[in-house]
Amino acid sequence: MGPTIRDIAKAANVSTAAVSYVINDKPGVSEETRLKIQRIMREMNYRPNPQARGLAAKRTGMLGLMIPDITDPFYVNVVRGVEAESNQLGYTLTLCTTHGDAERERNVAGTLTSNWVDGVIMMAYKLSPSELEKLSKHKVPIVVIDNPEVAGLIPSIMVNNTALGRTATAYLVEMGHTRIGFIHGVEGSNSSAARYEGYVQALKSHGLEPDPDLVERGDFSYEHGLAAAHRLLSLPNRPTAIFAANDQMAFGVMNAATELGLSVPEDISVIGVDDIEAAALVVPGLTTMRQPTWEIGACAVQILERLINPPEDSQDSKDAQSADASKSSVIQRVFEAELVVRGSCAPPTI
Amino acid sequence: MGPTIRDIAKAANVSTAAVSYVINDKPGVSEETRLKIQRIMREMNYRPNPQARGLAAKRTGMLGLMIPDITDPFYVNVVRGVEAESNQLGYTLTLCTTHGDAERERNVAGTLTSNWVDGVIMMAYKLSPSELEKLSKHKVPIVVIDNPEVAGLIPSIMVNNTALGRTATAYLVEMGHTRIGFIHGVEGSNSSAARYEGYVQALKSHGLEPDPDLVERGDFSYEHGLAAAHRLLSLPNRPTAIFAANDQMAFGVMNAATELGLSVPEDISVIGVDDIEAAALVVPGLTTMRQPTWEIGACAVQILERLINPPEDSQDSKDAQSADASKSSVIQRVFEAELVVRGSCAPPTI
DNA sequence: ACTTCTTTCTTAATCGGTTAAGTTCTTTCT
DNA sequence: AGAAAGAACTTAACCGATTAAGAAAGAAGT
Incomplete structure (x- = not known):
C-alpha cells in the first residue's frame, strides 16, 4: 500500500x-x-486515496458515461470527445455499456445516479422520459445526449436530424435526382424518424412528391441495408439515388448495386450518415453526413461541469430553493451535421 | 442523498x-x-456507497482498463470482452485511454495502480518493461495484453503473431502464389515484427526464398498501405499477393490496385489482419486474420479475478512470503488467430 | 500595555461503510 | 443441572481523507 x-x-x-x-x-x-x-x-x-476523498468531500472526480454499444462508431466518437474534455477538467471516466437492454439501462442508471460519480452522461434509449426525469431529481446531475423526448426536461444535447435529412436530400435533388429512396433505421428510432422528416421536407420544398414506394425500413445493419436496397433497385422504376439512415446500410446499398450489376455513382448515387471509418476506405468513397460527435461529447462534459460547480453568481440559491432556477431553463444544445462529399454521388444518367 | x-x-x-x-x-x-x-x-x-465500501473493505469492485486508442477496432473489441466478463463477475470498469503517449501512459498507470481499483488491465506500449515491472510490485494486480517484452515477468496475454503470419502466408502459398509482398506496421511494433517473422518462416518452409524487394514498411494507416502498395504493384516483377499487417493497410492495397487498373482478387490477392467491420462490408470482402479479441478481454478479467481473489489452496502464503509463488510461474496465455476467408484472395492468374 | 486581528497551524468530528471482539440467549452435551 | 457450544446480534474501532472550530504566537491598533 x-x-x-x-x-x-x-x-x-x-x-x-x-x-x-x-x-x-x-x-x-x-x-x-x-x-x-x-x-x-x-x-x-x-x-x-480517491475513495476517502470522495467519502469526506462528497465528490469523487469521476464522471459516469452510459452508452448502448461500444462498437458503434457514433458512440465511440462521442466517447472520445467526452474523454478529452474530462481529462482537461480533471475528471476520470467510468464507462458503462448497456447493449440497448432496458433492464441494464435501468440498472446502470440507478447505480450511477444514486452514488459515487459527480455527474452522468447518458445515451439512453430504452428508459422512458418519466424514468429519466425521476433519475434527474437525484443529487447527481445528468446530461442526456440525443434523446429528443426529454429535451426541455433534462439538460440535453441533440443533433438536428431533421436538418441533416434535409441537407442530404437537398444535395441529391440539386444534383438532379428526382427519384430518391430512403432507408429507415430500426423501428422506433427517433433519429431515423427525424431524418425521414427532413427527407420529406426537402423533397416538398423542391416541388417533388414523396413516393412511399421508395421508402424502406432497415434496422441500421448492413444486412438490412442490403436487403432493402435489393428491393428498391428491383423496382420497375427504380430510384437513381438512395439516402440510407446510416453508413452501414449505405454500404449495403453499394454492395446490392454491385450485385445487381449497377455501378456507383453512375447508375445509383448513395449517401449515408455517420462517416464511419470504412466510408473513406472504399472506392468510391461514401458521401455521408458527419455528426460533430467529438464536439457533442466535449460539450456534454462542459455542461455537466457547470451543473456540478454552478457559477458563483447564483448566491441566493439557498433561499430560492433552486425551484425557479430549474424551472426557468433547462440547458439544451443542438448540433448540426455536416455533408462530407466523397465519390458515391453523381448526377443521374437516366 | x-x-x-x-x-x-x-x-x-x-x-x-x-x-x-x-x-x-x-x-x-x-x-x-x-x-x-x-x-x-x-x-x-x-x-x-462504493466509496465507503472501498475505504473500509479495501476493495472497490472496479477494474481499470488502459488502452491506447478507443477508435482502433482491435482494442474496442478487447474492451467488449473485458466489459462482458467484468459484468459477469460484478466489477465496474474504468476506462482510460492514453493515445499512445508515454507521459499519459505513465500517469494513468500510476494513478490506477497506486489506489482505488482492484486490478488493472494494461495495453501499454510506451512503458518500458522495467517500469511495468515496478508497477506490478504494487498491491494492485496487473494483467498486460499483447506486450511480449514483459511476458514471463508480469501476467500476460498474447496473440501468437508469428503463427498468425505463418497461417496467412501459407494460405497464399498453398493457393499457388510465389511472389508475396508484405507490408509492415509502424516501426518498432512487436506484433508487426512477429507477423513478418511468420511470413518468412512460411515462405522458407515451402521452399520459397523471401525477396526483400517485396517487403515495405507502412505504419498501420490506410494512407501508408496505399503508398506501399503503389510501390509494390509498380515493380517490374510485381507480387501476385500482398499480406498487410493490418486491415486498414489492406484496404490501401485494394484501392491502390483499383487505381492501377488491377482487380482483386484476379490480378492481386490481398490479406489483412484484424477483421475490422469494413472487411465484411466491401466487395470483394477482405480475407483477413481474426484475433480472438473478445476472448482475450474476457480472459484478462478472469486472470485478474484470480489474482485479486487467489484460490483457497495457497494457505501458507503468509509464511512463504509468496516469493517462490511469484517466481514459480507468472501466468501467461497465448491466443491463436483465425483465418477468415472472404473474396480478396484467389490463385494467381499469371 | 492591553486588546484585537491575522496568520499558521492542530484537534477532532465526520463521511458510510466493514469487521473483530464482545454480549445475550438458546441449545446441546455429559 | 451445570458447562460448553452455537446462533444472532451489538459495540465500537477503523479505513483515509476533509473541514469546522479552536489554539498559539506574532503584528497592529489605540
Missing part, C-alpha cells in the same frame, strides 16, 4: 489537516511548510 | 453491522431478520 496522509504528516512533522490543505491548494499554510510538504509528497510518491 | 446504512439499521431496528452482513451475504443473521432488512433496503431504495 502507498503512504497515507498520516504518513506524510508524520514525515513532514505537521498535522494531516495541513497536508490536506496543501493537497487541495487551500490557504492557511505558510509557503515554507507548503513547499516542504510538497517535497515529501513527491519523495514518498504519495497519491491521495 | 440516498439513505445510508444507518438509516436502514434504524428502520429495521437493528445495528449497522447486521445490515452490512446482509448486504454482503455473510452469516450471523437469522433468516427472518435478513428478509426484513432486505425488504427495507428495497423499500428505501438503498444502495451502498
